[in-house]
Amino acid sequence: MASLEIDGVSKRYGDNLILDGVSVDVPDGAFLTLVGPSGCGKSTLLRILAGLELQDAGSLRIGGHEVSHLRPSRRDIAMVFQSYALYPHMTVAQNIAIPLILRRLPLWQRLPLMARLLPQARSTLARIDAEVQAAMEMLGLTSLAERRPVQLSGGQRQRVALGRALVRQPAVFLLDEPLSNLDAKLRVHMRSEIAQLHGRLGTTFVYVTHDQIEAMTMSTHVAVMMEGRLLQVATPSEIYADPADLRVAEFIGSPKINVLPARVGADGTLTGVGLPVSGSVAAAPGTAVQLGLRPEHLILRRGGGRGTVSAIEDTGPERFVSLVLDASDAPVVARVAPDHCAGLRVGDDVSLAVLPGKALVFDHAGARLGFDHPAMTPGEFDHVR
Amino acid sequence: MSGGHRLGRLARAVRLVVLTIGAAVMLAPFIWGLAASFKPAAEIWSGSLRLLPESFHGWENYTAAFNRAPLGRFLVNGVIVCGGILIFQLIFAIPCAYALSKHRFAGRTVIFGAVLIGLLIPIHVTAIPLYLGFARLGLLNTYAALIAPFAISVFGIFLFRQFFAAIPDDLIAAARVDGFSEWAIIWRVVVPASWPAITAFAIFSVTSHWNDLFWPFIVIQSTDLAPPALGVVYFRRDESGVDFGPMMAATVIVTAPLVVAFLLAQRRFIDGITLSGVKG
Structure with missing residues (x-):
């Protein structure tokens, strides 16, 4: 167990800057998820942590010790790969045992006959075997010990890969999109299994994914990456409710956050949105800004002539109502409980309001701006849900 | 329908x-x-x-075939020469192909280009310089002269490089994280995953050198060192007349080990296919 400090790591392939001075401190025992669209550099960062790639600049410390110059096997990390990367010619038990055998038995003791002849090697092997058994038991693999990877299902292979990683008791676990080759149902199951594993081991986890649900549900810390930079590192709820950057707000959340162009009025209020938003922006009057509105923070009312319903998607527990605002032509999606929009049809005339204090304001480049809003007056939003 | x-x-x-x-x-x-x-x-x-x-x-x-020429000797020579060639080819080609397919280093494309050019050059082009070289070294009429020119097979390097390229990089990365050295990765991870390619290459290599007449004919004079194909030629020359019955018997004896080896390898070949495949 150890903390992990990433300090100013940069990586360039030819003319492409893949990582641009990434810094993040991961406290001991944290579950950090690196999330971002494909090509954002998250996997490269993980491979640099593992020592499979070398950074051009920056330093890495595990438990306070610089590890940049160390080979992968000396860094006290274990890694789980997207393709599982199990050794196809070895059984489940052998796959899990191999990192321990390579670590604890010197080369000459690994020769086929030596292990049987030397009492010392024999006792080491017995200890390894006990640890492998314990790991297999923990992951429910005991009955599969003698199978080869081809004879296993995707979920079982994933568990073997986890077993091979955890048997070493590393200081840091690195997981590179471990669930993306599984079907949807199994993914949800393995998601909670990995989160539970983290809870039980208490080891530092660094988890790479492009799936925001995985990031939000499993992590203690989420780091959103884009174009080689870390945009924000925070807890899942902070990332969602308090994004530092429009790109973070757009990446996290489904359906995507609505973004409407607006302008700062004389007294700091927002104008030109096409719906009333109370509050004042910390920016000079006349500045063009972008207003971010989460679909669940919109209140839909029939009539009022502010917009027209263009589509309704029913997911069961809630409906996504798409509409076009008359004022801006911008498409907007509202997330509504079925009871609140029963009988609503495409083409219906509606008006929108924003839950107070929920509007997010960003400048033209996407940086978050301060936005003061008046306190909610009692009774004003009684009709809300 | x-x-x-x-x-x-x-x-x-x-x-x-x-x-x-x-x-x-x-x-x-x-x-x-x-x-x-x-x-x-x-x-x-x-x-x-x-x-x-x-x-x-x-x-x-x-019986005439066995009595008139040392057929057994020819077969043993064939095993020594083909086995020697194959072992050296694997020892050189596998690490080379691994480096070409899984390592990034300066000059990689140039080296691979050289391998491809090597594929285009037949032994007949290099035979005379090689002969002169062996003559200078005093190695004519030895096993070394039969084995050395073929110890590095560009075809083998090419074939293995193509096969290794299909081995997922993740598997190699996992091996590095687990603590395998680069040599251990080659012999304990890559080779076990590559039996189909190795078997296929072994079949090509052994058949071509077992049946090779051209090169042994150039460097071997002694009957004791003749591999099978050359042995059959000696057989004919020694008879100073052509007695086709015993000669055909000799040919059959010389070919039989190849046929048997091929049938056995075919079995292994299929096993190899079912064993490989990381994702399955």
């Missing part, structure tokens, strides 16, 4: 006929040789085309 089915059956029948004719054409000389090895000389020259011998002369032909 039934028409389509019948067409399928017809197509299959046509395919079978074409393949059978092809196989018959390829096998005919060998089958004729096999038949001749059981016939007396008079019958071979009789002019009538008959597969089965009228009088069985097999025992005489085969």
Whole structure:
């Protein structure tokens, strides 16, 4: 167990800057998820942590010790790969045992006959075997010990890969999109299994994914990456409710956050949105800004002539109502409980309001701006849900 | 529907006929040789085309083959030379192909280009310089002269590089994280995952060198060192007349190990395919 400090790591392939001075401190025992669209550099960062790639600049410390110059096997990390990367010619038990055998038995003791002849090697092997058994038991693999990877299902292979990683008791676990080759149902199951594993081991986890649900549900810390930079590192709820950057707000959340162009009025209020938003922006009057509105923070009312319903998607527990605002032509999606929009049809005339204090304001480049809003007056939003 | 089915059956029948004719054409000389090895000389020259011998002369032909030339010696030479060549080829080609497919280093494309050019150059082009080199080194008429020129196989490097390129990078990365050294990755991770390619290469290598006449003919004078194909030639020369029965018997004996080895390897080949495949 150890903390992990990433300090100013940069990586360039030819003319492409893949990582641009990434810094993040991961406290001991944290579950950090690196999330971002494909090509954002998250996997490269993980491979640099593992020592499979070398950074051009920056330093890495595990438990306070610089590890940049160390080979992968000396860094006290274990890694789980997207393709599982199990050794196809070895059984489940052998796959899990191999990192321990390579670590604890010197080369000459690994020769086929030596292990049987030397009492010392024999006792080491017995200890390894006990640890492998314990790991297999923990992951429910005991009955599969003698199978080869081809004879296993995707979920079982994933568990073997986890077993091979955890048997070493590393200081840091690195997981590179471990669930993306599984079907949807199994993914949800393995998601909670990995989160539970983290809870039980208490080891530092660094988890790479492009799936925001995985990031939000499993992590203690989420780091959103884009174009080689870390945009924000925070807890899942902070990332969602308090994004530092429009790109973070757009990446996290489904359906995507609505973004409407607006302008700062004389007294700091927002104008030109096409719906009333109370509050004042910390920016000079006349500045063009972008207003971010989460679909669940919109209140839909029939009539009022502010917009027209263009589509309704029913997911069961809630409906996504798409509409076009008359004022801006911008498409907007509202997330509504079925009871609140029963009988609503495409083409219906509606008006929108924003839950107070929920509007997010960003400048033209996407940086978050301060936005003061008046306190909610009692009774004003009684009709809300 | 039934028409389509019948067409399928017809197509299959046509395919079978074409393949059978092809196989018959390829096998005919060998089958004729096999038949001749059981016939007396008079019958071979009789002019009538008959597969089965009228009088069985097999025992005489085969004992004659073993008595008149050291056939056993030729076979042992064949095993030593082909085995030696194959072992060296694997020792050199596998690490080289691994480096070419899984490591990034300056000059990689140039080296691979050189390998591809090497594929285009037949032994006949380099034979004379090689002969002169071995003559200077005093190595003519030795096993070394038979083995050394083939110890590095560009074909092997090329074949393995293509096969290794299909091994997922993640598997190599996992091995590095687990603590395998680069050499251990080659011999304990890559090689076990590559049996189909290694078997295929072994078949190519052993057949071509077992049957090779050109190079042994150039560097070997002693009967004791002759590999099988050259041995058959000596056999004919020593007889100073052509006695086809025993000669065909010798040819059959010389070919048999290859056929047996191929059948065994084929089995291994299929095992290899079912063992490989990381994602399955």
